[in-house]
Structure formats: C-alpha cells, structure tokens
Amino acid sequence: MTDSIPGLAPYAVGPHNSRGRRLTEAAPVGRSEFQRDRDRIIHSTAFRRLEYKTQVFVNHEGDLFRTRLTHSLEVAQITRSIARALGLNEDLAEAIALAHDLGHTPFGHAGQDALNACMKPYGGFEHNLQSLRVVDQLEERYGAFDGLNLTFETREGILKHCALVNARTLGDIGERFLKKRRPSLEAQLANLADEVAYNNHDVDDGLRSGLLSLAELGEIPIVARHLRAVKRAYPGIGERRLVHETIRRMINTLVTDLTTQTSANIKRHQPRTLDDVRRAPPLVAFSPAVQREQLTLKRFLRLHLYQHYQVTRTTNKAKRVLADLFRAFMDEPRLLPPQYQNRAGADRARTVADYIAGMTDRYAMREHRRLFAIDDI
Numbered sequence: 001m002t003d004s005i006p007g008l009a010p011y012a013v014g015p016h017n018s019r020g021r022r023l024t025e026a027a028p029v030g031r032s033e034f035q036r037d038r039d040r041i042i043h044s045t046a047f048r049r050l051e052y053k054t055q056v057f058v059n060h061e062g063d064l065f066r067t068r069l070t071h072s073l074e075v076a077q078i079t080r081s082i083a084r085a086l087g088l089n090e091d092l093a094e095a096i097a098l099a100h101d102l103g104h105t106p107f108g109h110a111g112q113d114a115l116n117a118c119m120k121p122y123g124g125f126e127h128n129l130q131s132l133r134v135v136d137q138l139e140e141r142y143g144a145f146d147g148l149n150l151t152f153e154t155r156e157g158i159l160k161h162c163a164l165v166n167a168r169t170l171g172d173i174g175e176r177f178l179k180k181r182r183p184s185l186e187a188q189l190a191n192l193a194d195e196v197a198y199n200n201h202d203v204d205d206g207l208r209s210g211l212l213s214l215a216e217l218g219e220i221p222i223v224a225r226h227l228r229a230v231k232r233a234y235p236g237i238g239e240r241r242l243v244h245e246t247i248r249r250m251i252n253t254l255v256t257d258l259t260t261q262t263s264a265n266i267k268r269h270q271p272r273t274l275d276d277v278r279r280a281p282p283l284v285a286f287s288p289a290v291q292r293e294q295l296t297l298k299r300f301l302r303l304h305l306y307q308h309y310q311v312t313r314t315t316n317k318a319k320r321v322l323a324d325l326f327r328a329f330m331d332e333p334r335l336l337p338p339q340y341q342n343r344a345g346a347d348r349a350r351t352v353a354d355y356i357a358g359m360t361d362r363y364a365m366r367e368h369r370r371l372f373a374i375d376d377i
C-alpha cells in the first residue's frame with residue numbers, strides 16, 4: 001500500500017504514516033499537509049526575523065555575510081536535493097530545514113550561551129527547544145490555536161536535540177530521546193544538510209572577512225584537494241573565483257557522499273516502514289573518510305574563525321547586551337512591552353527569555369540603548 005505514493009520510498013514520511021497535527025484541521029486543498037507546514041513557517045514572524053539574526057558575523061558587519069535567513073535557505077536547498085534523490089518526502093524535509101533555526105537568539109551562539117547562563121536557575125535555554133516553542137506556542141497568527149499547529153513529523157525534526165529532563169515534559173515529541181529512537185530520515189537529513197551548509201559558507205564568509213586566509217585553509221585536507229583540482233583545471237584563476245569553485249565542489253562532494261552512503265546504509269538495514277527507520281541506527285550519514293575530513297574542517301573553523309579574537313570581541317559585547325537586558329527585565333517587569341507583561345505573571349523568567357530570544361541583533365542593541373543610554377533620557 002505504502003509504495004503506491006509516486007516517488008516516495010515506503011519508509012519515507014507520507015500521509016499514510018503521519019501522526020498528524022495536535023489540533024485536527026480540515027485537509028488542505030491543492031497542497032499536502034507538509035507543504036502547508038512549510039507555507040506556515042515561511043509566513044511566520046519568526047522566519048522573517050531570521051534576516052536580521054547573526055550566523056557568525058553580526059548583522060551590521062557586512063551585507064554579504066550569511067544571516068540565519070540565508071543560512072536556512074541554503075540548508076533547505078541542500079536538504080531538498082538529497083531528499084528527492086533518496087525518494088524521501090521533499091516537502092517535509094524542506095519544512096524542517098526552513099524552521100530549524102527559528103528559536104535562535106540574536107548574536108548567534110554567543111547569544112544562546114548568554115541566555116542559557118541567565119536562565120540556569122530557571123530551567124536553562126536551548127535553541128532547539130525554543131524553535132519548537134515558537135511553532136507550538138509563541139507565534140500568534142491563527143484564530144483557533146497558538147503557534148502554527150504543525151504536523152508531528154515537522155515538530156519532531158525541529159527538535160534536533162533535547163536534554164532528557166526537558167524531553168520528559170514534552171509528551172510524544174520527547175519520547176524518542178527517552179527511548180533512544182531515531183527521527184524520520186527527512187529529519188536526519190535536514191540535520192546533516194545544516195552541517196554541509198554552515199561548514200562551507202563559514203569558509204566563504206571567513207575568507208571574505210579576511211579572518212581566514214587561503215594559505216591556512218589550504219592545510220585542511222578537504223579544502224586542499226578541491227583547491228588543487230580547481231587550480232589544475234583553471235591555471236591562473238582569480239582568487240574570488242578560486243574560492244567559489246572550491247566551495248561549490250566541496251558542497252557537491254559532501255552532497256554526493258551523503259547520498260551514496262545513506263543509500264548504502266538503507267540497503268544494508270532494509271527498513272520497510274517508518275517504524276523500522278526509528279528503530280535502526282542513524283541511516284543518514286557521511287562515509288567514514290568524508291566524516292573525518294568534515295571533523296577536521298569543523299575543528300579548524302572553531303579555532304580560527306569562531307574563536308578568532310575579533311569575533312570574540314564582538315560576541316563578548318553581545319553577551320553583555322543580552323545579560324543586561326535579562327537582568328533589567330527580571331528586576332523590573334514593567335519595562336517589558338505590554339503583550340509580554342500580561343504573560344509575565346506565571347513564569348517571568350521564561351517570558352523574558354521568549355522576548356529576548358525573539359529579538360533581532362539590531363533590535364537587541366536598540367533595546368539596550370533605550371534602557372541603558374543615559375544621554376537618551
């Protein structure tokens with residue numbers, strides 16, 4: 001029965017095995033349930049805010065650096081290509097990719113670390129969990145429900161990681177962390193496509209910013225062998241083109257490797273249903289050799305880009321901005337905009353965290369100036 005859906009593998013997510021929405025709605029007309037999820041995500045407020053949230057470089061540092069929005073679009077593109085090649089549900093995979101960073105704070109990982117530190121006494125802050133909160137509760141758009149009322153499978157994909165203590169409070173969506181089960185292949189895929197996207201665009205942005213040099217990147221095996229191939233094919237090629245040719249070939253290598261290795265894993269484990277996928281080890285994977293190369297590149301980026309002193313100077317300031325805002329709102333909840341004040345009664349810290357996490361980089365800086373700049377009184 002299941003393989004009667006054209007182009008869809010029997011173990012892919014489809015209408016036949018979806019657990020549906022928390023609140024039952026009439027079936028969509030002219031589009032699938034997962035297309036509807038994707039459409040709701042794209043029309044959400046949190047999605048538009050991604051344009052002004054940091055990936056690595058703070059939003060105002062340059063117009064060409066990746067933002068969370070362009071990053072999410074790149075992840076969606078890579079995810080869709082591979083999903084189609086593997087006979088997976090492309091619409092679901094795309095929806096997960098587009099939503100995966102909705103819960104990110106301003107100022108990238110520095111912001112997440114700062115907010116998590118502030119929230120330590122109140123249950124902490126995890127951006128994956130926050131992404132789920134955004135689509136389950138925080139978006140205020142529909143008459144009938146809070147959030148976007150997405151399908152179980154999209155929500156499951158959004159909740160990539162989760163501490164066990166939080167998983168216990170989440171009902172069916174937290175179950176897999178407790179039972180050590182895997183999510184759908186579409187979710188596994190969006191997760192690894194995220195890595196392909198950021199490793200490559202961080203190389204590009206790192207070079208563009210001048211914080212990384214081609215000479216030092218040329219020591220990293222995966223970069224080195226693609227650089228060599230490009231130089232061989234186009235002797236005397238200019239530097240910008242050399243960088244782009246190298247990066248597009250690296251993305252291609254990773255996408256091809258991921259597709260081939262995953263196909264082989266599927267063949268070996270022979271899942272016949274979505275339940276088989278959930279019980280199997282992770283099936284979406286790079287080959288061991290490429291996985292090693294990816295790790296080397298990741299380590300290099302951590303040391304030379306994410307921890308570069310110039311990045312650290314900015315992120316350190318950003319951390320202070322968020323910590324200041326958190327303290328100010330906790331000390332005086334009447335500083336919060338009215339729609340947040342009304343919610344503040346029950347759980348003040350979580351409401352403050354929701355407000356701060358929703359901010360764009362520039363909104364957080366403006367809010368900080370409004371609250372702390374003495375000459376503005």
Ligand code: MG
Pocket residue numbers: 071100101194
């Ligand atoms: Mg991401």
